[in-house]
Amino acid sequence: AVVNRPICITWNQPEDPDYLTPLPESKESDFTSVSGCGVVSSPLGYRVTSKRKGLAGLVLKELASPLTGKVTLKTTVQSSVQKSGLLNNGYLVLGNGPQDKQLVKCGVRIQAGQALIAQGALNKGTAKRADLPIEDGQPVQITVVIDLSEQMVTMTADKVIVEVKLEQPLESIKHVGYAVDNAVIDFAPIEIATEVVKR
16 A cells, blocks of 8 residues: 655755855945945955956945045955965055055965055056965955055065055045955955154
């Protein structure tokens, strides 16, 4: 005789803890402009994902009041996708306008093992580099000091220091944010401190 009852299948594997995990929350509304990338929440703060190769991703916040004098910006950068084949680069950016060519990028190139400051468009501007041994997934603390009276930018990535003279005059900082190029990178919220420079 055939008994009408449902088939019961026993699964002998433990459940995936990420099963039915909620999708990351979009964080694009935290910024004034987002181009060439997407921004969602991450354990560090923000996860920025490039939309396509060769297109710089820029995430910018226009400040209520421009920063002047001596400005210190801090964040943490971390590769969120290990062994992905992506470039895994992330930058803290600053400038007096939202265009790529107006922004100074201070950050790390993980595969290349470099800390660098790039001025102008990310793929076309000039850059100064220093060796920075780093592993995929390792968080890197970035501190950038901009002395607008001297037109100097000094970045410390962990203990590696890179310093440049600004090529384009910068009287104040109106925009801060993040940049990526063919990468998925997590960033901590940017901390800002200013001090008046006496001449």
